[in-house]
Amino acid sequence: MSFCQTTPRIIAPKKVLEKFQHVTINGGIEFDDPCRVARIAWAYREVVRRSIKYLFEGKSVEELVKALYNILPNYIYLETALKQARTIVEGLLEKEVETGRVIHAEIKRMWFANRGNKFDGGNRNIRIHVRENHVVVKIRDPWGGWLEGRAFFGERYIPLLKELEELAGRREESYGVVISFREHPRIHVQIPLHLYLKHFSxxxxxxxxxxxxxxxxxxxxxxxxxxxxxxxxxxxxxxxxxxxxxxxxxxxxxxxxxxxxxxxxxxxxxxxxxxxxxxxxxxxxxxxxxxxxxxxxxxxxxxxxxxxxxxxxxxxxxxxxxxxxxxxxxxxxxxxxxxxxxxxxxxxxxxxxxxxxxxxxxxxxxxxxxx
Structure with a gap:
């Protein structure tokens, strides 16, 4: 008896498939200079807060970039923050339709994120470099220079992240990254679905x-x-x-x-x-x-x-x-x-x-x- 193995796939409308291009893996992270990292997170949150207000007022993305660049002087960080603000606004509008009342968003926690781009070494502002048992994370400071941190994932993720780094170096793949501060600093890396399945299916x-x-x-x-x-x-x-x-x-x-x-x-x-x-x-x-x-x-x-x-x-x-x-x-x-x-x-x-x-x-x- 012989078998023909097939790669698992999702059968769904194209619009839905776009939601399943990446899988997020999570780890802990430590920073060499936590105060400078916190400054980025504060500025990012402030941009999201103000963007929500401005989007409800009908301002365009171009207007938002001009108004908020002085708070977060990095176009890629800024673009990512505006996209998240737009997603929050869309969710609020849906809830307003559902409940029939005005819904307000309270943005309390600090975080920041940067979208991936395979032509920028995988990610222009937050880059991963795999070592034997941890991952070095380099974070671009919008006010100049780079910050460094050490991320810790489960051992089983190291080969996956190493291959992702290699593919990103060859401009074949990209990865988005989120840094959050709920209880302890955390890092969330978006892995291409096909690569994740290659290692874990x-x-x-x-x-x-x-x-x-x-x-x-x-x-x-x-x-x-x-x-x-x-x-x-x-x-x-x-x-x-x-x-x-x-x-x-x-x-x-x-x-x-x-x-x-x-x-x-x-x-x-x-x-x-x-x-x-x-x-x-x-x-x-x-x-x-x-x-x-x-x-x-x-x-x-x-x-x-x-x-x-x-x-x-x-x-x-x-x-x-x-x-x-x-x-x-x-x-x-x-x-x-x-x-x-x-x-x-x-x-x-x-x-x-x-x-x-x-x-x-x-x-x-x-x-x-x-x-």
């Missing part, structure tokens, strides 16, 4: 052309596996009801959900699935609330997009292809009711079935056969 031979559909909820994950004819092969529900109890620690709840999702993805890979399918939450503009206050509390505290992102990356690492499908009608529709009756499924498993069925129409099952 598990080579997987083709399975049986099966598709697994997932329905992600605040207290459970429902997964169903179907064959190319839409027949049910397997179904499973992983519960974590305690995660929705009042007073239950949010971080612990997040861990339970991520752990359960990881188990479910390993399960479908083990039984021969080639594809996993999720609702494309990037097409959902707002959370759907109910008349039940308890249910609304669960919904408001449930970071579903974060869980989806974890599911996508975990699936790719397992060698599975990911399909994102249109979520409309997967929860409440005539088709949903018919699936429940025909297959004797509860409403959450029926949602998972519809997700899998929609994914089935988007993939080429014939390329995933045992030979």
């Amino acid at each position: 598990t080579p997987k031979p083709p399975g049986y052309g099966l598709v697994a559909g997932f329905d992600l909820n605040s207290d459970r994950i429902n997964v169903i596996v179907i064959d190319r004819s839409g027949n049910i092969v397997s179904l499973k529900t992983l519960w974590f009801s305690e995660a929705t109890r009042p007073g239950f620690p949010r971080e612990k709840a997040g861990y339970l959900r991520l752990n359960a999702l990881g188990q479910a993805i390993k399960y479908v890979a083990r039984i021969g699935a080639d594809y996993v399918a999720f609702e494309n939450l990037y097409e959902v503009k707002r959370k759907r609330f109910t008349e039940n206050p308890t249910a609304n509390r669960k919904i408001s505290k449930f970071a579903k997009r974060q869980l989806l992102l974890h599911g996508i990356l975990r699936s790719l690492r397992e060698g599975l292809h990911v399909v994102l499908v249109d979520p409309r009608g997967t929860t409440n529709s005539k088709e949903h009711d018919e699936v429940m009756k025909r297959h004797g499924l509860d409403r959450h498993t029926a949602s998972a079935y519809l997700v899998a069925l929609r994914a089935l129409s988007k993939v080429d099952i014939n390329q995933h056969k045992h030979t």
Whole structure:
């Protein structure tokens, strides 16, 4: 029996695929001159704060650059800050539409970032240089010179970062960097997705052309596996009801959900699935609330997009292809009711079935056969 391995990929609209070009890895960082680094972070935050106000006033990017260059005298830092401010404004406007009231942003924490550019050695203002067990980080000071720091990542990331540095040196890849100061200084490096998967995905031979559909909820994950004819092969529900109890620690709840999702993805890979399918939450503009206050509390505290992102990356690492499908009608529709009756499924498993069925129409099952 021989197998043909395939590179895992994401099947989704082009606009959504743009969100998955990079994976962020995180590490700690120490600075030789923390005061000068703090000055950059303060200026960057001030630019974001003022940009939000100016964008609401209708000022153009050109006007903002002229008005704020004296605060942060570096065009690339400035450009990155303005882009982040624009993203924040877009999010605020969405919330205003959703709630019907004016939403204000409070920017308290300090941070700074710089976008990548492969023609600038990977990143013009924040560069990484890999050593045996740590990474030297060089930071351009907008007021002159360079600052240096030492970043510490897990040992498993060193080969990945070393290859990224080499590719950036040849002008083949770039990487964005964020320096944050939540509790301790942290560094966040954006790695090209294909490079991340090269180092961390598990080579997987083709399975049986099966598709697994997932329905992600605040207290459970429902997964169903179907064959190319839409027949049910397997179904499973992983519960974590305690995660929705009042007073239950949010971080612990997040861990339970991520752990359960990881188990479910390993399960479908083990039984021969080639594809996993999720609702494309990037097409959902707002959370759907109910008349039940308890249910609304669960919904408001449930970071579903974060869980989806974890599911996508975990699936790719397992060698599975990911399909994102249109979520409309997967929860409440005539088709949903018919699936429940025909297959004797509860409403959450029926949602998972519809997700899998929609994914089935988007993939080429014939390329995933045992030979």
